[in-house]
C-alpha cells in the first residue's frame with residue numbers, strides 16, 4: 030500500500046484508535062519492563078505508538094511500504110512517542126537473531142507473499158523464551174461479523190462502503206483458516222500456537238522455546 034491508498038487507510042484506522050489502545054494495553058500487561066518489541070507490518074504505526082506510551086520499551090516497526098514508514102514516523106513524532114519505524118520485508122528482517130522479547134503482527138500476515146519465511150524470521154529475531162503474537166482475519170468471517178466491525182469504525186458512508194467491499198471481496202479471500210495457520214506454524218521452529226478466536230479473526234500466541 031503506497032501513496033493515497035496508505036493515506037486513506039491511515040485516516041480510516043485512526044478512527045479505531047481505541048481498539049489499538051486496548052490491544053496495546055493487553056500486550057503491555059504481559060511485557061517485562063524495558064522489553065524490546067518488534068511490530069512487523071505496522072502500517073500507520075498506531076499499535077506500536079500506543080504501546081510506546083505505556084512503558085519504557087524499545088519499539089521497532091518494520092513495514093514494506095515507504096509511505097507507511099513516513100506516515101508512522103510522523104504519527105509517532107506527533108504523539109511524542111519514540112518508535113523506530115523502518116522499511117523492509119517481513120521475510121528478510123534486518124535484525125540480529127535473539128534480539129526481541131516480543132514480535133507482534135496485526136492485520137498483515139495474510140498479505141505476506143512469503144508467510145512461512147516471515148514466521149521463520151520472527152522466530153529467528155526472538156530471544157529464547159520470547160513470544161510472537163499474530164492477529165488476523167479468519168477466512169470464514171461472516172458478512173455479519175464484517176458488517177458489525179465496520180459499523181463500529183465510525184466511517185463516512187463512502188469509506189464504510191469501500192471498507193466492506195475490501196473486507197468481503199479481497200481481505201477475506203486472502204485470509205487463512207485455523208487449519209492452514211496451524212500447519213504453517215507447525216512447519217516452523219515455533220511449532221504449535223495457542224489460538225484465541227473471535228467471529229472476525231484469530232489471535233495466535235507463539236513461543237520461541239528456550
Ligand SMILES: C[S@@+](CC[C@H](N)C(=O)[O-])C[C@H]1O[C@@H](n2cnc3c(N)ncnc32)[C@H](O)[C@@H]1O
Pocket residue numbers: 030042069070071072073074076091092093094097117118119120134135136137140141142
Ligand atoms: C492492512 S495493513 C495493517 C497495518 C497495521 N498492522 C494495522 O493493524 O493497522 C497491512 C500492512 O502490511 C504491510 N506489508 C504487506 N506485505 C509486507 C511484507 N512482505 N513485509 C512487511 N510489511 C508488509 C503493508 O505495507 C501494510 O502496512
